[in-house]
Amino acid sequence: MAEQTKPWIESRLPVGATLQTHIAGRMMPRDLPYAATLGVLILGAVAFLTLSGLVLSVYYDPWHAFDSVQFITREVNYGWLIKGFHATGTTMLFATVYLVFFRALLSREYKAPGDLVWFLKILLLLTLLLVGWLGYTLADGAESYWSLHNAALTASRLDGLPGAIGDWFFGGPETASTLERMAVLHAALAFLVFLVVAIHYAAKRAIARQPARPVALHPYYTAQYFVAFCVFALIFAVLVFFAPHLGQNPLNLAAPSGLVVPDAVSPPWYLLPEAGLANAGGGALGHVLAFIAAFAVLAALPWLDRSAPGSLPSGRARFLTYLLALDLIALCLTETAIPSALSSILAAIFTGWYFLHFLVLTPLVTASEPK
Amino acid sequence: MAELAKVEQEIEVAVDVVKRDFLKILTIAGGAVAAGAIAWPFIDALNPSAESLALARPIVEVGGIAPNSALRIVWLGLPIYIRKLTDKQIADNQFLIPASLPDSADYNSRVKPGYETFVVVVGLNTGVPCELLGNDPSEARGPYDGWSCPCDGSVYDPLGRVRIGPAKKNLAIPKFTFLSDSQIQFG
Numbered sequence: 181m182a183e184q185t186k187p188w189i190e191s192r193l194p195v196g197a198t199l200q201t202h203i204a205g206r207m208m209p210r211d212l213p214y215a216a217t218l219g220v221l222i223l224g225a226v227a228f229l230t231l232s233g234l235v236l237s238v239y240y241d242p243w244h245a246f247d248s249v250q251f252i253t254r255e256v257n258y259g260w261l262i263k264g265f266h267a268t269g270t271t272m273l274f275a276t277v278y279l280v281f282f283r284a285l286l287s288r289e290y291k292a293p294g295d296l297v298w299f300l301k302i303l304l305l306l307t308l309l310l311v312g313w314l315g316y317t318l319a320d321g322a323e324s325y326w327s328l329h330n331a332a333l334t335a336s337r338l339d340g341l342p343g344a345i346g347d348w349f350f351g352g353p354e355t356a357s358t359l360e361r362m363a364v365l366h367a368a369l370a371f372l373v374f375l376v377v378a379i380h381y382a383a384k385r386a387i388a389r390q391p392a393r394p395v396a397l398h399p400y401y402t403a404q405y406f407v408a409f410c411v412f413a414l415i416f417a418v419l420v421f422f423a424p425h426l427g428q429n430p431l432n433l434a435a436p437s438g439l440v441v442p443d444a445v446s447p448p449w450y451l452l453p454e455a456g457l458a459n460a461g462g463g464a465l466g467h468v469l470a471f472i473a474a475f476a477v478l479a480a481l482p483w484l485d486r487s488a489p490g491s492l493p494s495g496r497a498r499f500l501t502y503l504l505a506l507d508l509i510a511l512c513l514t515e516t517a518i519p520s521a522l523s524s525i526l527a528a529i530f531t532g533w534y535f536l537h538f539l540v541l542t543p544l545v546t547a548s549e550p551k
Numbered sequence: 552m553a554e555l556a557k558v559e560q561e562i563e564v565a566v567d568v569v570k571r572d573f574l575k576i577l578t579i580a581g582g583a584v585a586a587g588a589i590a591w592p593f594i595d596a597l598n599p600s601a602e603s604l605a606l607a608r609p610i611v612e613v614g615g616i617a618p619n620s621a622l623r624i625v626w627l628g629l630p631i632y633i634r635k636l637t638d639k640q641i642a643d644n645q646f647l648i649p650a651s652l653p654d655s656a657d658y659n660s661r662v663k664p665g666y667e668t669f670v671v672v673v674g675l676n677t678g679v680p681c682e683l684l685g686n687d688p689s690e691a692r693g694p695y696d697g698w699s700c701p702c703d704g705s706v707y708d709p710l711g712r713v714r715i716g717p718a719k720k721n722l723a724i725p726k727f728t729f730l731s732d733s734q735i736q737f738g
Contacts, residue, residue: 235596255600258592265592406578413585 207394208401217408218280225273226373232266242359245320246435264424272416274450285501293387295482300380302479307373314366323429325436326445334464444518452512460531477538486547494549507533607738614733621686626737630682632674640709653713654721661710666729672711676700678718
């Protein structure tokens with residue numbers, strides 16, 4: 181039966197041949213490090229989040245958001261686990277994406293001809309941040325509620341076009357249907373993530389050099405992916421079962437109240453760096469402009485980096501990249517602190533360092549490298 | 552000497568192949584178990600929860616129903632009539648010849664053994680789907696002291712068997728069990 185069916189399908193729809201040419205038989209360089217598996221892990225995490233999100237969306241009710249999350253946790257079979265999968269999956273996804281960015285900075289992947297791939301990476305991060313924030317508002321805890329409320333209120337206070345866009349996005353400063361919109365956008369944009377991942381993959385393949393001593397992807401790299409996946413799954417399982425609320429403000433587990441404002445409205449950990457950078461600007465428009473500026477310097481990196489094409493980063497450049505990572509972690513920590521004079525000074529220093537790194541230190545250090 | 556080394560090498564290769572096959576089977580088996588363990592929560596999450604199953608299988612107290620009257624409950628969106636028969640209603644219907652009825656059914660097929668005084672039916676006319684009258688003795692019950700339909704005039708006996716058309720079928724009997732003399736559970 182199978183011997184007859186296979187050629188019957190294959191002659192009409194060449195699935196096997198396509199998989200063989202484009203995936204299994206793809207020629208890869210011999211010595212890719214384990215860090216190169218992060219892309220596959222991102223795709224896996226996004227697929228996993230989509231699956232668990234589909235199950236959650238069956239029971240989620242934006243009109244009684246907090247109660248429906250409680251219902252999922254307490255009544256739905258394995259609802260607590262699916263919710264944990266979704267929350268921890270987000271943590272794992274962002275951890276992987278931030279690692280990919282760190283690796284790209286260290287290895288200078290963003291230099292031409294990798295600049296388009298770099299821009300697509302930034303687009304992917306922006307999409308994920310939006311989807312992540314929308315998902316965070318859907319939890320409708322005390323923190324989520326105020327995050328959404330502040331955002332909608334801020335948007336409606338803006339004048340002109342930004343205000344009009346904000347009102348269109350949120351449906352006005354205070355409407356009951358806002359969470360319904362957030363739920364629809366969260367799901368719709370999640371599917372957009374797949375598209376961005378696919379385009380990024382195509383762009384990356386287009387500039388890949390023909391390896392000198394190639395090996396086929398299967399079984400050499402499928403074995404490597406399998407090991408990487410096992411380690412990923414192990415970390416994931418430990419986090420799901422032992423730290424299901426990792427990086428979340430514990431107040432978000434309390435029901436929201438329109439009359440009780442939390443001491444500090446801090447987003448989950450994966451939004452903290454961007455929140456910290458956005459807070460550098462004063463006022464509603466200032467936050468937006470600071471956020472845009474933070475991503476503009478990232479996007480300008482192919483030009484800010486003055487090093488010769490194909491040159492490996494010097495020790496100083498690598499040190500600065502590590503320092504930047506520490507700087508962003510420190511910025512996250514100050515973001516979670518209860519606002520005080522000290523925390524605002526520290527936040528200003530850490531934000532300043534971020535812009536200093538890209539606008540001053542990177543051009544200086546890379547220009548001084550031997551050409 | 553050289554031959555011995557060659558034989559040793561061949562054995563080593565054979566052992567390696569056996570080892571590799573074993574590891575392959577072990578990995579696939581472990582992977583299948585892991586995939587199943589991950590898939591099951593996703594599948595089971597879409598199964599009805601214990602709460603909704605409990606709501607779908609309600610327990611009803613029937614001990615307080617007076618003879619010659621019926622309790623009306625709604626189960627799965629259908630009106631369910633639970634009727635306690637009088638001795639006269641039992642005597643009138645017990646020895647009827649089933650073949651003489653429009654939809655032949657004997658007494659025992661309409662009640663549960665051991666609880667022959669209770670009739671549990673879906674209270675919807677089987678012709679035009681109207682809710683039947685006759686739960687209370689003051690309502691129009693028709694000539695057989697059962698139920699009557701206010702819409703097309705069909706008449707049923709106390710066991711829910713159709714006696715006068717236009718309806719052609721007896722009243723449906725829902726799925727239920729007696730937990731005790733005074734409790735029944737639906738579903």
